[in-house]
Amino acid sequence: MTPPSVPTATPTQPDLRTRAEEILRTLAGEGARLREDQWTAVHALVAERRRALVVQRTGWGKSAVYFLATALLREQGAGPTVIVSPLLALMRNQIDAATRAGIVAVTVNSANLDDWERTYAEIDAGEVDVLLVSPERLNNPDFRDRVLPRLTASAGMLVVDEAHCISDWGHDFRPDYRRLRGLIADLPEGIPVLATTATANDRVVTDVSEQLGLRSADDRSAAAPRSGQPLVLRGSLDRSSLRLAVVTIKSPAERLAWLASRLDELPGAGIVYTLTVQAAEEVAEFLRSRGFAVRAYTGKTDAEERLDAEGDLLANRVKALVATSALGMGFDKPDLGFVVHLGAPSSPVAYYQQIGRAGRALERAEVVLLPGQEDREIWAYFASLAFPPEPLVRQTLAALSESPLSTAALETRVDLSRTRLEMLLKVLDSDGAAKRVKGGWIGTGAEWVYDRERHQRVAEARKAEQQAMLDFLATTECRLVFLRRQLDDLDPTPCGRCDVCTGSVWTSEVAAEATAAAAERLQKPGVEIAPRKMWPSGMKELDVPASGKLKATELAEPGRAVGRLSDIGWGMRLRELLAGPDQPVPADLLDAVVRVLAGWDWAQRPVGVVGIGSRTRPGMLDHLARRIAEIGRLPLLGALSPIGERPGTHENSAQRLAAVWSALGPAPDLSGIDGPVLLVDDLVDSGWTMTVAARAVRAAGAPAVLPLVLAQAG
Incomplete structure (x- = not known):
């Protein structure tokens, strides 16, 4: 140049x-x-x-x-x-x-x-x-x-x-x-x-x-x-067009029904924000079933589809995009008529950034927040992705050398999720302790200091922001004054437009028919579980003899779960169950399992049931496998029992696979089985326990394995 x-x-x-x-x-x-x-x-x-x-x-x-x-x-x-x-x-x-x-x-x-x-x-x-x-x-x-x-x-x-x-x-x-x-x-x-x-x-x-x-x-x-x-x-952060309001509704079904009942009352086209990808997809699907032109927009939406969805909103071809925070910075629609949040963001600052999309060129834009009981759990999950503790940082630095290592190869040496490891490497790169080169990452040998005090202060600031968001929901002062103060704009002048200033509030009442329709949608069980098809890279480093693609004779078929832990429907119920004591599976969840089985379009009906034993919930898993066998009139063929000590908690695929590789006993003898077997567990998280168990069941003689679990993480 x-x-x-x-x-x-x-x-x-x-x-x-x-x-x-x-x-x-x-x-x-x-x-x-x-x-x-x-x-x-x-x-x-x-x-x-x-x-x-x-x-x-x-x-x-x-x-x-x-x-x-x-x-x-x-x-x-x-x-x-x-x-x-x-x-x-x-x-x-x-x-x-x-x-x-x-x-x-x-x-x-x-x-x-x-x-x-x-x-x-x-x-x-x-x-x-x-x-x-x-x-x-x-x-x-x-x-x-x-x-x-x-x-x-x-x-x-x-x-x-x-x-x-x-x-x-x-x-x-x-x-x-x-x-x-x-x-x-x-x-x-x-x-x-x-x-x-x-x-x-x-x-x-x-x-x-x-x-x-x-x-x-x-x-x-x-x-x-x-x-x-x-x-x-x-400058001032006041927005003269925004009408802020909070509507407190207890159940997810009622919140979803409220949105479907009020969407036509909201001006123009707008954005409905959710806290998770799954929620965005669920809400968009329900609203479409109620006759609304809406599209989902999340971090999993591919680039071309995102551009197409943005174009639909800009041209008012849709009533709303149902979006995660992936639709935020930089989206410019001056006549955006409303922003609704199904679930509260964890920070007033992030909330202000998102509602700032609305009403730039309008005299009035509606901003409505419907908080959920599950919000704090979602905040806690995202907080868990914070900067790693010093021992893991030092372990990462020790793993780096003059020879490039890919992120996948580093996962066999450092127990961090892909997201957290990539974030750490970028910080180390910007600080001069690591460098990204063709082929991966190298260490520079430069001295690096872990700023423990700063990380602690950031964590404390995040907690304070979460509390401030809870205070915002309950405040009796002008909502815009409250938000401005969080951004250190200390203008005390009330906006005169929010629900607190005007005393004019959105009703929380919802028609019974709308609530019933939302509940039916949210309580519809059945989530497909995609089987693992590739072993993580570098497993020889962890003494696991697995590499490349799983063989066709090792693979499980696509499985089913009642729901995801992050679902706005079954999520809370499943989280409560799995966090509680070891107990028989409650009747409502057994009924959901039956409905999942009834709607499963398998190529061949299963001929038996095999359980995966549990160290933490053995009674629940035994009860679940037995009841599925009884309800389906199938033989209970046995179980893979846990052996050794309980594997620790691990973050990435390589470490998780290594932890479970030898953690299950042998599968029951299935020679002579002439059809698929249901392989039953309570939870699929990374998928490696199910993958290792399915491989063992296939090796024991089952021609096919159909995973069936209560919950899928994520």
Whole structure:
């Protein structure tokens, strides 16, 4: 990439503002005018080449600041702007907005691999004004080593969008953002840097400022900027269109029925947020059965389907997207009429970020929260994915050497789930203790200090945020004042619009027919269990003789569970049962098992039942296997009894398989069996106990195995 030409002299302030207003009108329409604080930010970036952090509510116009600054800097001969942006949806919106302003914007991401070389050539030729990259791209070895140095040397401005992601105090921490510290440190003198976010309290603002080098640790003030000093702009978080309300309804069926009964009353098109993928899919399916045009949108939705669903919502072809937090940052629909939460997010800050999607260009938008009894359990699960304790970090560092190891290979050496291990490796990489290279990860040998106090403070902050969310549900003060205070906006002025201010509340009453329909849907048992087909990599390291694909003679057939522990229907009932004492399976769950069996479209009816013994619930498992055999009029062929000590709790597939490989006794003799057998257990979590048991049952003579369990984790 050729260095940019030397910038021409900066126009005088009146001329610069006039030109900025002209560009703004091409971006936002003839009636658009710069706000004073937008102009303050643009002037600091363009005329003074300063660093700035802009914390402003969703819809304020943060993207206008960096596109205007880009256009003005490019007119002065500066190089292209590099925007680090966290989501493909956000990148698409940003490219559309840039195009309207006559700015040539391109992106390099995992969805356009075939375009990369052409994009790099266009950047080299000076034909690109804006390059959007994901934070994950910064750690791609090829991009980091081949492209990033040239961009750093020639960039006209760096923009860090959704900058709260760099802070582990933030509600959406992403370790890849940590690499930005090094990127900013390598920028030539005088290159402006802009960080933006809509959701950051004082703690996050300070952390982001320090990590990005926007200001020194002893410069906390956001006073009027002096020339050469970083600029921190924070505005009011009030949203005059939002009507906040909380509706407390006890049961999941009643909450779902309430939504189906009220959805037509909500204005326009909107978003229904759930806390889990399964809940989003269940709710969307039920609403469709009630005649509503809705689609599910989760982290498991593939990229093309996500784009299609976003298009449907933008064009009002659907009433709502039923979404997890995967639909959040960067989704821009100014006329979004409502946001409903089925389940409370674990943080008021995260909640504010999500409701900020609504009502940007409307006089009124409805925001309704329906908390659930299961919310705290879901919060606890996500909290369990926090930064690992020091012994596991040290174990990971010890496993790394000069020879690259894949993440899968590291799993045989470190007992961390794939998600937590990848997060840890990215943090170690950004801290210089590890490095991602082609073929995996290596250690650098650099000294690394475990900041135990910080991790403890973050954990305590998370607990405080959860308590604050519970307090929000019960508050008797203005709900928007409460939320603003959580983001350190201390304006005490009541909004005058929420249910507390107006005394006008949504009724919690639900028609009996709607509740019955929701209950029928939620209580419909039956979840398919996909069998494991591949052994984890590197099992020889753990003395387990298994590799590659499972043989056809070892495989189980697709199985069935009554429900998932995370289901909004059966989930709570199953969690209570499995957390309780060893006891016979209750009648309602036995009835559910019978309904699962009745609806199972197996190729051949099973000819017998085999149980999997349990150390913790032997009575329950024995009762379940016997009753299934009695109800199905099938012989009870025996059980695989647990042997040795109880395997410890393990996080990843390799460690879990190693723990259960020799933990079950031999299968009963099944020679002469001429059909499939039901293999019965209480819970499928990772699936490796069932896989090892099914392999043993197949080896004992069963031609096929049909797994049947009460619950599936996840």
